Structures are given as structure tokens and as C-alpha cells.
Amino acid sequence: MRRHKVLLIQVCYLAALVATTAGQAGAGQLAKARTAARGSESAPKPQAEPSSGKLDNARQAARPPRSEHHDDLRRPSHGHAAPYCGAWSFAGAGLWSIPRHTTCIIEQPTIVQAAPAPAAWAPAPQQPITPELRRTFARFPHAGDQGFADLQPVGFAKPWLGAVRFEIGSDLDGLSRSGLGVQLEGSLGWALDFKYDTYRESLPGGGYDELRIADVNAMYRVVETERSLIRVGMGVNFLGDAVETDTGVNFTIKADFAPWRPVVVSTELDMGTVGHAETLHGAATVGVMTDRLELFGGYDYRRVGEAELQGPMLGLRIWF
Numbered sequence: 001m002r003r004h005k006v007l008l009i010q011v012c013y014l015a016a017l018v019a020t021t022a023g024q025a026g027a028g029q030l031a032k033a034r035t036a037a038r039g040s041e042s043a044p045k046p047q048a049e050p051s052s053g054k055l056d057n058a059r060q061a062a063r064p065p066r067s068e069h070h071d072d073l074r075r076p077s078h079g080h081a082a083p084y085c086g087a088w089s090f091a092g093a094g095l096w097s098i099p100r101h102t103t104c105i106i107e108q109p110t111i112v113q114a115a116p117a118p119a120a121w122a123p124a125p126q127q128p129i130t131p132e133l134r135r136t137f138a139r140f141p142h143a144g145d146q147g148f149a150d151l152q153p154v155g156f157a158k159p160w161l162g163a164v165r166f167e168i169g170s171d172l173d174g175l176s177r178s179g180l181g182v183q184l185e186g187s188l189g190w191a192l193d194f195k196y197d198t199y200r201e202s203l204p205g206g207g208y209d210e211l212r213i214a215d216v217n218a219m220y221r222v223v224e225t226e227r228s229l230i231r232v233g234m235g236v237n238f239l240g241d242a243v244e245t246d247t248g249v250n251f252t253i254k255a256d257f258a259p260w261r262p263v264v265v266s267t268e269l270d271m272g273t274v275g276h277a278e279t280l281h282g283a284a285t286v287g288v289m290t291d292r293l294e295l296f297g298g299y300d301y302r303r304v305g306e307a308e309l310q311g312p313m314l315g316l317r318i319w320f
Contacts, residue, residue: 136187137161140292140319146226147258159187161229167315169300174202175309177300183254191219191231193254197302199309213302214238215270217252230255237274239304246275262289266296277305285315292319 136157138150152158162184169177178198185191196214203209219233230253237248250272257265263286270281280303287296294317301310 140289141256141258141264141294142261142289143292148229148256149226157187161185162320163294163317164320165315165317167300167313169311169313171309171311175311176200177309177311177313179313179315185219185221185229185231189221189224191221191233193217193219193231193233193235193252210241212238212240213274213304215250215252215272217250219252219254223255227259228255228257237270237272237279239274248273248275248279250279263287264289264294264296266298274304279304283313285313287317289319293317294319 135149136152137160138144138146138148139158141148144150148161150158163182165179165181167177167179167181169179176199178200179196181193181195183191183193194214194216197212199211199213201209201211215235215237217233217235219231221229221231223230232253233251235250235252237250239246239248250270252268252270254268255266259265265284265286267284268282270279272279281301283298283300285296285298287294295315296317297312297314299311300313302308
């Protein structure tokens with residue numbers, strides 16, 4: 001294929017050379033015609049170059065002057081034949097094709113843009129929320145590390161502390177006692193206390209005698225610490241049997257202490273009247289907590305007028 005292109009180029013060159021030789025006689029007329037078409041007649045007549053031919057003249061007539069081109073220097077085609085037989089020049093014995101316009105194809109690298117890997121989702125760190133704590137009653141003594149008190153979040157605070165107790169006692173000389181007590185106090189300091197005792201005595205001649213003594217008191221907590229609760233108040237005393245019931249005024253002081261786990265110490269003192277007699281009552285107990293149950297033992301003393309009712313006791317108290 002390459003040989004055919006070279007042969008075609010040589011044939012074109014020989015044809016141009018023959019045409020140039022044959023038309024030298026008329027080269028002046030064509031130059032005149034060209035001058036008349038392109039400029040004034042007063043311009044000097046250009047002398048046709050011996051090597052210019054018809055094709056070159058036609059090319060010059062169709063194309064603008066070479067000074068308007070970007071560059072007069074043309075690179076050889078490196079063996080690639082142009083699609084026309086024009087613009088030939090000599091370089092020694094070699095024959096090169098100088099195309100007027102050169103098309104360069106530059107391969108651009110293929111750029112593959114990979115999608116970024118999705119970032120792993122992680123939840124935003126949350127600031128720890130410290131709930132507001134409030135000092136309140138423990139569920140029962142020693143439920144926490146602060147005896148009767150505990151720290152709980154707002155909304156979970158316990159606004160009361162209560163206890164129910166059952167007890168039995170004896171003077172070991174024919175007198176026995178059974179008692180029931182209820183106590184309830186709130187976070188504002190107010191408290192209610194109720195105590196009911198039944199005494200039963202065996203008589204020397206046979207049979208038995210029975211007497212019921214009770215008191216109801218309204219109290220206020222005057223001392224409140226983690227290990228101690230002290231209340232003072234007043235209320236009403238009752239003394240009754242199968243015949244009638246007598247009443248009177250009562251003044252009371254009650255205290256509970258939680259010195260160390262699981263011990264609870266309780267005391268109370270009552271002074272007042274019932275009917276026409278003065279009355280005095282005192283009791284002290286020491287208990288051991290098992291969850292919310294307290295097993296306790298102690299001593300109870302009561303005097304009504306000149307009669308004394310006393311003796312050791314055992315009991316069970318349920319805190320809530």
C-alpha cells in the first residue's frame with residue numbers, strides 16, 4: 001500500500017513538471033490575469049517562478065497569502081499520505097508531503113471516579129444526664145447507707161415513713177400485756193401515733209381481770225438526721241373496761257435511732273392524765289432489721305395513780 005502511494009506521488013509530480021514546461025510561453029498571460037484580478041494594473045508584474053505551475057497558481061488563487069497562516073513551517077507526514085497531491089517540496093533527493101492542516105489525535109487517559117465509601121454511621125455521643133437527687137425517707141431503716149434517710153431522683157422520693165408493731169409482755173407475776181401500735185409521718189414533719197394495750201391479770205381467788213389503755217397523738221418532728229428522728233406532740237389518753245371509759249390529756253416524746261446496721265433503738269415517754277389520775281408511761285427497745293422487719297425486745301413501764309404495770313417485752317415491727 002505504501003509503494004502505491006509513493007508511485008502515485010511521483011506520477012503527480014511528473015504531470016506537474018510536464019504542464020509547467022508546456023505552459024512557460026503563456027505564463028505571462030496568466031500572471032497578467034492574476035494581477036488584474038487581485039490588484040491595480042500599475043503594480044509591477046510579478047515574474048512567475050520557473051517551478052510554479054498551474055496547480056500552484058490555482059492553489060495560490062484559492063488560498064490566502066501564506067503570511068496569514070499561523071506557521072509556514074510544516075512537519076513531514078512521516079509516511080502518512082495526504083488525501084490530495086499538493087504542496088510538494090524537495091529536500092535533496094527526497095520527496096516529502098507537507099499537508100497544510102495536520103490533525104493530531106491525543107488519547108486521553110480514562111478517568112474512573114469511584115464513589116466514596118459510605119461512612120459508617122455511629123450515634124452521636126450523648127452527654128450523661130445526672131438526675132437531680134433529693135434527700136428523702138428510706139424505704140425502711142438501713143435500706144441505704146444513711147439510716148432513715150436516702151437520696152432518690154426527683155419523682156421517686158418517698159414522702160412518708162411508717163411502721164406497725166405487735167408486742168407482748170409480762171411482769172412474770174400473773175400480769176400479761178398484748179399491744180398494737182401504728183405510726184405514720186410525712187416529709188413535712190407531721191406524724192400520727194396510735195397505741196392500744198390490753199392488760200390481763202390472773203386473780204388469786206380464780207378468774208381474771210382485764211383493762212384496756214390507749215392513746216392517740218399528733219406529733220411534729222423536731223430533730224431529723226440520717227441516724228435519728230425525734231418527735232414531740234400531744235393527744236388523748238383512754239382507759240376503759242366493761243363498765244366505762246375514762247379519758248385525759250397526754251404529752252408525748254418519741255425517738256428512733258439507727259446507730260449502725262442493722263440495729264434500731266426506740267424510746268418513748270408519755271405524761272398526762274386519765275380520769276382523775278395522773279399517768280406516766282415509758283418504754284425502750286432494741287431491734288435488729290431483717291429487710292423491712294424488725295425483731296425487738298425491751299422493757300415497758302406504766303403507772304396510773306399508784307398502780308404500776310411493768311415488765312419485759314418482745315415484739316415485731318414492720319416498716320413501710
